Amino acid sequence: MDRLPASYLPASCLRPARSSVSSAQSCEPPVCKSGFRARPLAWPLLLALLLGSGYSLAAAPAQPAAPSQPTDPFLQSGPAAAQGGLRAAPSAQTLTVAAFGTPRFSSATASTRAVFDLPAGLRYVLTPTYSGLRLDVSFAPGQMQTLAAQHLIAPGNAVSDYTLTPDPSGGGQLLLQTPFPLGGTQGWTASETSIASGGRVLIVTLGAALSGGADSSVSGSVQSVAAPSVSGTAGVGSGPAAPLPVAGAQGDQLPPGDTTAPPNSGTLPAVTPALNGSADSSRLTSGTVSGSGAGAPILAAPRVGKNPGLTRVVLDLPPGTGFRVTPLPLGLRIDLTGVNASQLVSQADLTPELRAWSFAPNLTGVSLTLLTAFPITLRSGWRDVLLPAGGNGQLARLALDISPALADTTPMGALALAPLRSSRGSMLAFSGAPNRPKVVLDPGHGGSDPGAIGQVVEKEVTLAVARRVRADLNTAGIDVIMTRDADTQLAASKNTDLKMRAELGTGAAQLFVSIHVNSMEANAALRGYGIETWWNPNHPNSQALAASIQQGAVATTAAYSRGLHNTQSLAVLRQSRIPAALVEIGYTSHPVDGLNLKDSNYLDRVAYGVASGIRDALQGGLGANWR
Numbered sequence: 001m002d003r004l005p006a007s008y009l010p011a012s013c014l015r016p017a018r019s020s021v022s023s024a025q026s027c028e029p030p031v032c033k034s035g036f037r038a039r040p041l042a043w044p045l046l047l048a049l050l051l052g053s054g055y056s057l058a059a060a061p062a063q064p065a066a067p068s069q070p071t072d073p074f075l076q077s078g079p080a081a082a083q084g085g086l087r088a089a090p091s092a093q094t095l096t097v098a099a100f101g102t103p104r105f106s107s108a109t110a111s112t113r114a115v116f117d118l119p120a121g122l123r124y125v126l127t128p129t130y131s132g133l134r135l136d137v138s139f140a141p142g143q144m145q146t147l148a149a150q151h152l153i154a155p156g157n158a159v160s161d162y163t164l165t166p167d168p169s170g171g172g173q174l175l176l177q178t179p180f181p182l183g184g185t186q187g188w189t190a191s192e193t194s195i196a197s198g199g200r201v202l203i204v205t206l207g208a209a210l211s212g213g214a215d216s217s218v219s220g221s222v223q224s225v226a227a228p229s230v231s232g233t234a235g236v237g238s239g240p241a242a243p244l245p246v247a248g249a250q251g252d253q254l255p256p257g258d259t260t261a262p263p264n265s266g267t268l269p270a271v272t273p274a275l276n277g278s279a280d281s282s283r284l285t286s287g288t289v290s291g292s293g294a295g296a297p298i299l300a301a302p303r304v305g306k307n308p309g310l311t312r313v314v315l316d317l318p319p320g321t322g323f324r325v326t327p328l329p330l331g332l333r334i335d336l337t338g339v340n341a342s343q344l345v346s347q348a349d350l351t352p353e354l355r356a357w358s359f360a361p362n363l364t365g366v367s368l369t370l371l372t373a374f375p376i377t378l379r380s381g382w383r384d385v386l387l388p389a390g391g392n393g394q395l396a397r398l399a400l401d402i403s404p405a406l407a408d409t410t411p412m413g414a415l416a417l418a419p420l421r422s423s424r425g426s427m428l429a430f431s432g433a434p435n436r437p438k439v440v441l442d443p444g445h446g447g448s449d450p451g452a453i454g455q456v457v458e459k460e461v462t463l464a465v466a467r468r469v470r471a472d473l474n475t476a477g478i479d480v481i482m483t484r485d486a487d488t489q490l491a492a493s494k495n496t497d498l499k500m501r502a503e504l505g506t507g508a509a510q511l512f513v514s515i516h517v518n519s520m521e522a523n524a525a526l527r528g529y530g531i532e533t534w535w536n537p538n539h540p541n542s543q544a545l546a547a548s549i550q551q552g553a554v555a556t557t558a559a560y561s562r563g564l565h566n567t568q569s570l571a572v573l574r575q576s577r578i579p580a581a582l583v584e585i586g587y588t589s590h591p592v593d594g595l596n597l598k599d600s601n602y603l604d605r606v607a608y609g610v611a612s613g614i615r616d617a618l619q620g621g622l623g624a625n626w627r
């Protein structure tokens with residue numbers, strides 16, 4: 001975890017903000033041309049949560065597969081078991097009622113079932129929260145059982161961890177953490193049934209696509225998740241979200257540089273430096289704030305600051321607070337220990353990046369869930385940093401940036417592309433064999449044609465990346481023909497220039513790959529981020545080549561994938577006689593994606609990804625006249 005001076009954060013994020021979001025700022029939602037709109041996916045979850053409606057979670061992207069039959073030997077009969085059709089288990093041993101708190105877990109593809117033995121006199125309250133299902137348990141007088149603390153990591157596909165925290169005054173609290181938010185009846189089911197030995201079991205099933213909540217057999221009570229809307233302490237404007245702008249105007253459909261559109265007009269959004277985050281790409285940040293506090297102080301609501309293209313969330317952490325950040329498919333969970341808070345749910349649609357946040361208190365502290373408007377991965381969509389306590393009583397702060405354009409910019413390390421093998425099995429990397437394949441790399445633009453200009457100049461970045469791709473390909477035993485290896489153009493006329501580039505591959509190479517940087521007009525700049533690859537039906541293998549490059553580039557950068565696009569109008573592809581693709585490696589016009597393009601680690605990563613896509617395409621037999 002990096003430690004940064006407080007001055008690294010904009011002042012609006014560091015003071016207890018009353019209103020740190022300027023409604024005047026242009027905050028476009030993350031919408032892309034390929035038709036993916038994150039908003040409608042996350043919104044029903046939130047709506048269901050807030051309103052307790054019967055909305056089905058079937059559309060949730062986190063767990064797309066339908067739950068299948070459980071594999072728990074107790075519950076072979078599947079859903080019927082939950083209605084009392086539980087079969088007698090074959091041996092006496094499996095019928096022994098274990099000490100409470102040791103559930104039997106079983107998982108199907110997209111759901112996990114936990115079966116708890118219910119001792120006599122047990123009382124429980126079920127609370128569905130953003131971050132999972134909580135069970136608060138107590139015992140009737142005279143029937144007290146001592147519970148042992150437990151913590152299981154990933155006991156099932158739909159349960160990220162399970163903890164049992166004994167309450168010193170009797171009973172305890174059980175947390176079944178899920179990577180998706182639960183609603184009053186969404187994301188979970190619970191039922192009780194008797195088993196052959198005469199005991200009773202509580203069956204809890206968790207899965208993003210489930211709905212139903214607790215059925216009438218449940219003897220415990222269910223605490224409503226709906227909480228009053230939080231006050232203005234989050235510092236975010238109120239009222240309904242602005243209407244969505246219409247995406248995909250006709251002019252967006254072509255990458256720049258091959259159109260005659262004028263260069264960027266207007267003023268691009270201001271750039272806020274994103275948090276550096278951890279240098280470790282397998283980041284799972286956790287830690288403890290130094291010092292020790294008295295008791296469990298009340299945790300203040302997080303401050304939410306809106307910057308162009310990203311939202312910054314800052315949490316003040318009293319001394320002694322422990323924290324652990326866990327990425328969820330559509331958000332982040334921050335488990336905090338040693339602090340207290342009441343259950344809170346923020347307003348909906350806080351910013352284009354942040355749908356909402358919630359506090360879910362538990363026996364060890366508080367779980368803060370941030371619901372994002374776009375998918376999160378371990379390596380992308382967020383960064384965090386712990387800022388130490390300062391003078392004048394300034395608490396330590398955990399700052400988190402969330403933006404769909406935050407890609408993986410951690411160093412690659414020394415990673416060599418796997419050598420290409422010829423059809424006879426020899427590794428071409430180490431042979432001077434005449435059958436080493438050749439690839440044309442085309443760094444877009446050059447000379448008097450700079451391409452897109454924003455945080456970077458396109459012609460400079462495309463050449464820098466093409467040179468990296470060449471080095472990676474050479475390592476794998478693939479020769480490269482560059483259309484240019486300097487700041488030049490091939491002809492004064494754009495049409496002639498593109499034709500000459502395309503013809504360099506004819507009869508001389510197996511694949512043609514053009515590298516470009518994308519941009520949007522200033523008034524739409526926040527809508528453009530991520531990687532996309534274009535192809536033309538000039539050759540039957542072009543689409544598969546584009547897919548391989550897109551897959552490779554997204555895998556190494558964890559960047560937002562805008563997918564593949566088919567075009568008839570890109571001359572450099574249309575005029576190519578061999579399989580050809582054009583990759584757009586990012587947007588110079590986006591305040592966060594532009595920072596990626598300025599980062600040499602990102603350029604290393606995207607180059608390695610493009611090279612691995614080319615290598616895989618050749619190995620898969622997509623090259624013209626080469627096996």
Ligand SMILES: [Zn+2]
Pocket residue numbers: 255256257258444445451452458516517
């Ligand atoms: Zn271009």
